[in-house]
Amino acid sequence: MPDATRPAPPRPRPIPVHPTRPPPSLPAGQGQGSSSHHEQQGQGRSANGGTSGPPPRRGSGDHRPPAKTIRIGQYELGATLGVGSFGKVKLATHSMTGHKVAMKIINRRKIQHMDMTSRVKREIQYLKVLRHPHIIKLYEVITTSTDIIMVIEYAGQELFEYIVNKGRMEEGEARRFFQQIICAIEYCHRHKIVHRDLKPENLLLDDYLNVKIGDFGLSNIMTDGDFLKTSCGSPNYAAPEVISGKLYAGPEIDIWSCGVILYVMLCGRLPFDDEYIPKLFQKINGGIYHLPSHLSEDARALLKSMLVVDPVKRITTAGIRQSAWFQRDLPQYLQPLPQTPGLERPGQGGGQGEDASGLLGQGVSGVASTVDGATSAPDDQVSKADADTQNQGLVYVPDLGVVEPRIVDELCEKMAGFDRNSIWEALKREGDNQIKVAYQLVRDHKRMLQDTTDMRHDNEHVMESFLASSPPPWNAGLESLQQGVNRSTSIKNRATNKGSNEDESWDEEEDMEMEDIPDSNFQILDSSLHGKFDENGEPFPPYDVPHLQSQSLTSQEDAVRAAHQAVAAQRISGRATKSSKGKWHFGIRSRSPPIEVMHEIYNTLQVLGMQWKRKQCFDGPWDQDGRPIRETPPGMTREQRQKEKTNEEKQNQSLFFVETRCKIDNVVIRMDLQLYRVDGSNYLVDFRNVGYYRSNNDPDDYSLYRRSSNATDYTVAESLESRRSSAEGIGAATSPVRREINSNMNAGVGGVSETIEGKIKEVCSPFLFLEVACRLIVELASA
Amino acid sequence: MPARRPSHTMQTFGFNHPTAPPSHLPVASTSTSESTTPKRKKLTHAEALEQIRTFLRSQSSYDVFPVSFRLIVLDHHLVVKKALNTMLQNGVVSAPLWDSEKSQFAGMFTVSDLIHLIQYYYHTTTYEDAAADVDHFRLQSIRDIEKAIRVPPPPLLSVHPMRPLFEACKLLIQTHARRLPLIDTDDQTGKEVVLSVLTQYRVLKFMAVNCRETIHLDQTLRSLNIGTYCNPSPEHDNPYYPIATATMQTAVFDVVHMFSELGISAVPIVDANGKVINLYETVDVITLLKLGTYQALDLTIAQALARRPVDFEGVLTCGPESSLASVFALIRMRRIHRLVVIDDGRPKEGESEQDAKQRKGRLLGLISLSDVLRHVIGSDVEIGGGGVGAVPVETLLAGGTAQGKAPRADRAAAQAAIRRDAELRGEFPS
Known part of the structure; x- marks a missing residue:
């Protein structure tokens, strides 16, 4: 977006904004x-x-x-x-x-x-x-209806x-x-x-x-x-x-x-x-x-x-x-x-x-979201403000000092959804909380305004415009402020990482120049750099340095033009790659209702001879022998619905979270399928590599895995299952969005190890898992 | 899809040399106080080399890789065009192939395969047909083409990640792909797993960063005969023989033909006075084909070079007297693949300054990472060629003489042969 407050249309700019603008210095005027x-x-x-004084107001x-x-x-x-x-x-x-x-x-x-x-x-x-x-x-x-005006x-x-x-x-x-x-x-x-x-x-x-x-x-x-x-x-x-x-x-x-x-x-x-x-x-x-x-x-x-x-x-x-x-x-x-x-x-x-x-x-302290607490009317609290302030008297909080009732008043006024008592309580509570942060923000703001009175004539005007502004939405983003603290460590680690783990792009030493290497004269071949030769192989500026003075004006202009084009091309290409790079999910996205997606998956699994198995964490109204979702009566009773709501978290997980198995050669691949809601009406089917085990059965007998009666398979499977369900508790604690990212990352690594579920799995190969997942995706897409 | 775990730049290497010098390296020390500690003996070139080799024997290929990295593997059923797009999107110029039916590694797809493909189509069909064909052409069929034009098949050499790095380096020199996939067997499935791909640059950078001995490699490249140098003779009309060159007006296709026929990966572009003005590399072909049409091959080199990415870092040159140590210093600093040796214009004895200046910038030679790696590992290993008529590496290794045929079964035999060979010489414990 171009600058908002730039006062006039284009004009000559002597400071090179980008490298193609020639003058390297800035003569005054x-x-x-x-x-x-x-x-x-x-x-x-x-x-x-x-700095002497302000210019006359225009x-x-x-x-x-x-x-x-x-x-x-x-x-x-x-x-x-x-x-x-x-x-x-x-x-x-x-x-x-x-x-x-x-x-x-x-x-x-x-x-x-x-x-x-x-x-x-x-x-x-x-x-x-x-x-x-x-x-x-x-x-x-x-x-x-037509514009957004800022x-x-x-x-x-x-x-x-x-x-x-x-x-x-x-x-x-x-x-x-x-x-x-x-x-x-x-x-x-x-x-x-x-x-x-x-x-x-x-x-x-x-x-x-x-x-x-x-x-x-x-x-x-x-x-x-x-x-x-x-x-x-x-x-x-x-x-x-x-x-x-x-x-x-x-x-x-x-x-x-x-x-x-x-x-x-x-x-x-x-x-x-x-x-x-x-x-x-x-x-x-x-x-x-x-x-x-x-x-x-x-x-x-x-x-x-x-x-x-x-x-x-x-x-x-x-x-x-x-x-x-x-x-x-x-x-x-x-x-x-x-x-x-x-x-x-x-x-x-x-x-x-x-x-x-x-x-x-x-x-990393956050600011992303606004506190959305405007559910109850704050007005009745405000009326009580003065009296309450009187009752509280002087309150000292270790990390805030003496609490100023004036600021608390303001907090009450502005923080819809919080009553006066809860604000006071939050301020007095030990440790950090969002009310304390809000308090300090207001206090900082006030202090900044007060300071204007002490300022020199020159600086007074700094504040003049500041004071004239509308009141700040100071309570924005309090929630993320809290989260920010926990994040700081990981960012630091990543910052020092400097992308060095990118494939084939090792970090380069940056504090030494190539020319500094002793016993060598490494150089970049000047004529191989961009813009030195045109498409006919004619040099723009001669590459031989001694001739540089005799360089004709036209070739110089050409070079500048070429460089301009190069920059333009770079910009265009940069934009093109940006737009073409979609958001990558490993899995399938769908806009269909979630239950239909699961139904479709069920059918597809059957076509491919893959087994459908409920995850064990589930204790909902479905029967215990793993009957699929589509068997549920579409018209649930009101009680069932009610029951479902009470146990919503758990149910949602199990309803859209199944395990499938399939066999390639003598290897059984175990894979979790889980449906996530990405946003609004978009759903994502995520695939997770759970692991493999080798089966001694006839490799061609796929039907084994459609029937759920094979004993040998299940002894292995159940033992894995029990190990797994203990991990489930860890996974369930994280939010759905978080899990989506996590599992996507897992899929991305190809399930090299399930770091998120942690401690359970050793490294296993992603290749068979990817193969099965691809088969499923291809089949789903063609269905 | 990259996965990240926190790791520091230095820690991306298998071990952290500066803080934890392994006991077998008497010279490696924690500090950089080379000049202030007089007791430390300065190593000779040969001693340094020997210590580096010892180091390579003590490390495994796996140690070269960072804690976390990305690997692009292509299913060999994939259509060539899609494979190319994927590679471009992910910024890689080669990828291991995967046979999903047999669940096994199916060779490497590299720029040379692409070049062979171009070569094949040029000889057999029109551009239009070729373009249409390429849309449907699958990676697994490339081998048929390569048989047809009698070039080595997609390299199948690989190494187990836990084998000594020295062994991997030897294979790395021998394979014409200039990269070596690390292949392990997965315990759970009993199937092959492609772990990563070792490249020459990676190995050399690993040495450069972890072996302090590299600073003692003080002999010059020229004296060590590292690289290929112009050696014109009356028998050849090429004044730069044995180096193939081109001019700005040469058609890209002719250069591609040189790549394919001579099994080389770069051609210096010279002007009428023999001065190097650029270098055309096999990877440039990819950039060119990215633009879609195979007609691009009719462009001149000048036109093709103009389509290089704007941020192309430039071709690196060095003078004839550069030391091997300085090359390692450069490798520590930036990603290089080859160096063009040019005349530095210093007057020789009895030469006028004017004449010397005339020589400045002229092509003297070309140094590739293979050349450097071969010197470090030991020159007794043949460099695997990629050109028409070159003896395929695997046949070479298996001791056979049949050309162009290296069935997959031979691979194991070849590897076993190498291992036996190495063991006999006591290079690593079995």
Whole structure:
């Protein structure tokens, strides 16, 4: 999604956003060839310069008033700020307060067409969740029959333009921007959100030169177990692990980008730049950049620690906070917030060494879902609020300090579904709980607002826009905050893993360059890199270095064009592969009613001569000798239904969970079939390898397994069965969704071992299992 | 479908050399303080080599693999086109085949099979027919084709995962597939199981990471005669003999023909002055065919190279005086398959600087991982050829002379022969 609040249509951009843009440096004032609107801004800014004071508030005359005012709700639509692939971004003014906002108008048909609904939903979800003075806020979402309109905070300028106009900054000025950026990023990471596309174009400036991070269109909530697989962002700002397509876990890629941004602010040019993508990638992967001599020692140290190729060794936001360069002149409102119980493990943080785990611990705290407790009316509780507060008196809770009744009032008001007493009880209870987290969030929020009064004139305006915003949906995602804690460890492990277990893609050493190897002169053959030769085998630029000066202008242009095409091709191909990669399940998906699916499976098993056997955990209304599901009377009595409901969990499991056996040669393959609900009306039949045993019977006698009377088979089978049912208890504890993933993974490994069920099975071959599963799938699909 | 278990980069290897040096390696130490500990004797090239071999005998093939990895196995009933798509989707260039009727391993499907297929169709049919045929052509039939054009059948060599790595390395050099499947028998079913595929790069990387001795391999590639070097003679009109080369204007098909006929996997692309400008490899054929049509084979090399992925990392070159140690250092660092040796333009005795500069960038030789592996293992092992007329490896191993026929039954005999052979020489305990 294009940027929401970009103030104007295309204009020349001297900082190469991607490697094909030639100028490597940023002469000041280059951006002034743009519209008069921007010139005005630029001049205004440079006159004011730096951190000294706020520039004059821009008049409303900046934008041509439209001939006829169009209104959406309370907003009068103004000039178009930008056009994206899904719709326009327009400036709008609130008719009553005169507040300027940006409206991102998304055409519903277009997003449906491109199957983007989930992406837009995601973006909206992110923005709703984020409340920070330096993050673009979403005020409200207006839905019409044709459009989804996001009303978002308006920030008139990009940090990008600012740098273009000003050239490189003094360290003090850069520090101010950097502090704001880091604090906003830290906030995002605490809420499990990684921006993933940080670059000066996404960093907007409000009228008081405060940074507002926008464009969360590409970010992705860091979900446990799911690496961020989509490669996105501008190559120049992208971390090595991003461009080399490794699986990456999140927060550290934003740190890299911030490092690049800091470099750009301080040096006025990109740290990694090259006309040719492969070269650029090489530079990024090798971490090859030059630190100019004008930088202070502290700044150099900070840059060096941020632009570390190995994501595990890279500094974290906590580490940055401790750096000398960052701490200088840090405004009070950006001081670290007190830790919330749901976000931190006790005894953590502190030393630099622990920071990596500390940040990840924070990073995975969740925000994904809103508390959906609006089942009972909260109003009657609110009326009691004052009296109750009086009764409670002063309450001290070890991890919260003295509880402020004022905040409890607010909690009562906002947390529909919780009464006052239960909130108090939760606050007093030992250990973490969501109410405590909510309490701290509200307290942090309040504290942030209070701090505005102590701030310098300059910073006052930071808060002005913040205060003007609608109240934050602060209670969003409390449940996942809790879960986040448990996840942190696994993420850490995965992060250090760096995808090294990918087949045939061993990790490459990143801290040494090929050219550094002694007694050799390994080189990459320059002429073999992309864009060096055209289709006729004619070199674009001559590959012989001495002739480079005599290179004609046309060939240079050709090269640039070729590189452009290459980038475009890459983008296109990237998109194509993304869309073609479906979600993989091992098993069969179906939209039919579950009972029909099971019936179909039953029939198919019969056709294939496979045995149908109920799982033993089941004690429902079915008879004990394993009569199949289809034999059940379709019209169950009311009592039966009632009974079924009471024992629902167990029954559902057994109803759609059967074992099948089949024989290949002299080997009997045992396989579990289980039906899961994926979503809405989609069901997934999952296959699980239970194991094999060898039978001495005549290998051709398949009928044996249709009859359930063969004694020898069953002695073996029953003993396996009993071992298995003990494992069942473990499995049943996990949620259905979780199990689906788990068993899918099991199937994926081909049942190398049933790690989830644990401790029971030794390694067994996946091949026969896969063969049987495939037969079943093929038969089911053709039936 | 990858499965993941937490593991650190270093731990993906069978054992963690830096922290737990095995007792049989006196030189390997926990620290990197090579220069500060004067007592440590610097090994000669030969000593280092011997220690590496000892190490390889102490490890099994299984140790090379990480805790968790992905394996793509194809059913040999699969249609070639689908098989190719699957391989492309999963980013692999070869896959073991599986015979689901007999529940056993059915050979490797590699780029060379594809190249043979192209070769066959070129000689027997039109592109249109070929394309139509390929839609229905099954992997298991490739063997018939390969018999028809008299090239070795899909390599059937394999090794048990728990056999010493040294043994696997020997087989790895001998098989023309440049990769060796690890095959075990499953206890529960009594059937074969394909565990993974050992590649040359994997083994060499394992050595590079785990054997500190590799830094003592200080002799130059040239002096060790590792690789193939230009040695023009009046009998051959190829100025780079025995290296096959092509120009930017050569048709892809002609290069594919070289691959097939000579049993090679890469052809340097040179300009009129003999300077190397690129390298066309067998894997590039896959990229080309990904685009769908076999007409792509009529393209020139220049056109074909332009279709390489944009993020192609480039062809690696080295100078003639590079040491073996430096190659291992490079292997530690990045994934390589071959190196083009080019003239570094350093003036020789009595040569003017101008003349020397003229030579710079010219093709001198080609080094493949097989060459490196063969040197490490010992040069007494024949490299398995893949070309027309080459003696099929398995016939070679079984001591037979019949060409092109290596029935499956012979495989066991061949393996047994190798084992006997090795045991007789006392290379590993039986």
